[in-house]
Amino acid sequence: MTPFGYSRAQDVADAVRRGGEAGTMYLGGGTNLVDLMRETIERPTMLVDVTGLSRDITETPDGGLRIGAAARNTALAEDRRVRTRYPVLTRAIVAGASAQIRNMATVGGNLLQRTRCGYFYDDDGSRCNKRAPGQGCDAIEGFNRNHAILGASSACVAVHPSDMCVALAALDAVVHLESSAGPRVLRFTDFHRLPGDHPQIETMLQPGELITAIELPPLPFARRSTYRKVRDRSSYAFALVSVAAAIEIENGRVGAVRIALGGVAHKPWRASKAEAALRGQPANAASFAAAAEAELADARPLKDNGFKIALAKRAIVAVLETLA
Structure with missing residues (x-):
């Protein structure tokens, strides 16, 4: 593992200030990022811990829910309002991981999971355009039972691993972001990218931009x-x-x-x-x-x-x- 520094953000403004520095990454539950660091796929020189930021799940004026990005997956799945108004989300979270992982993982971090493609993790002879752009994709001609059948490209056939994100896509969620340029909001379905020619760029996040919340609109029929x-x-x-x-x-x-x-x-x-x-x-x-x-x-x-x-x-x- 590459040596790195660590700091804990005091608030969103502090996190954004620190996150804009070169080599810095945000740390939530670490259930994916730490694995990637161990494998030297990710090599941050500084981690900014954002787990102390908003974990609240609150009502919005129009009857939806706003979920703080630092909320634990367990807390979201167990929230009574989520279970009754958006049962699809609770079921997706529970299906997604063990109880131990759900207790650690954050909502914001879940959005940033990277693929579980074996060629992505194998840097000992396997080619992967996500890990080394322009190198090639061994999954296309290799063992690809778990790979994409929709939206793939000649550069990448990997799939997104999250269960929670599938439910959020169905629920018309939106993502609240913060950066040094100010806040912005993205439709959840626009947050992740298809691979195209640049599969290493997986989301629409700008450098140093921080996920602060996910918002669920009021969808009365989502009870079914x-x-x-x-x-x-x-x-x-x-x-x-x-x-x-x-x-x-x-x-x-x-x-x-x-x-x-x-x-x-x-x-x-x-x-x-x-x-x-x-x-x-x-x-x-x-x-x-x-x-x-x-x-x-x-x-x-x-x-x-x-x-x-x-x-x-x-x-x-x-x-x-x-x-x-």
């Missing part, structure tokens, strides 16, 4: 929401495919609907084509299957992960049938 994670084993494991969905049914037909997928792309994948195909349609298996077909029509499998296409379709249908 859930999360399903399909994985190789029922214990702690990353998703092969996951589905977060919320649906409103009026007179037997689909009204408002939100769907996002995990385990299939470089970012949490908002299933906008499936949503468009569903609105106004009968809330039945045939409509759900047609929507799943529409969303996966552009899927491009690799040699080992073609099964994900059928798996994602079946998971979408199963989740929507459960909610209906």
Whole structure:
């Protein structure tokens, strides 16, 4: 591990001032960053601890929730308002990690998880454009069972590992940011990037910019929401495919609907084509299957992960049938 310094931010302004310095990274729960430092993939010279900043989960004037970026995943999952108004989020967090990790991990840090691609972690002979831009991607011709079927590029086929982020994408969340230039707000679906030619740039964060909060809008129909994670084993494991969905049914037909997928792309994948195909349609298996077909029509499998296409379709249908 590369030697580094450590300081604890006193408030947001202090964190932003320190975070703007070269070689500095923000430290939340450290459940991913510390691993990356051990593997010398990340080499910060200074860590700024932001876990002392806002952990509050508060009501917004319009009836939504504002979640401090330093809130622990456990606290968010157990919050009564989240469990009743946005059950999909609680279920995604609980599916995402062991209790010990949830007790340490922060909401802001969860957004910044890096891929669990084996080639990304293996710097002893494996090529990875995330780790060394321009080097190549060994996953494309290598073992790629867990990799992307949507939104990939010739530079990277890795997937985003978070479960919580899939639920946030479905819930139309927004991300509050702070930097020396002042505050700004991003739609959650715009926060993460597809790989394109620069897969090493994973988010829209600017240098030194700090996540301060996540905001959930009021979505009354999100009370009818859930999360399903399909994985190789029922214990702690990353998703092969996951589905977060919320649906409103009026007179037997689909009204408002939100769907996002995990385990299939470089970012949490908002299933906008499936949503468009569903609105106004009968809330039945045939409509759900047609929507799943529409969303996966552009899927491009690799040699080992073609099964994900059928798996994602079946998971979408199963989740929507459960909610209906």
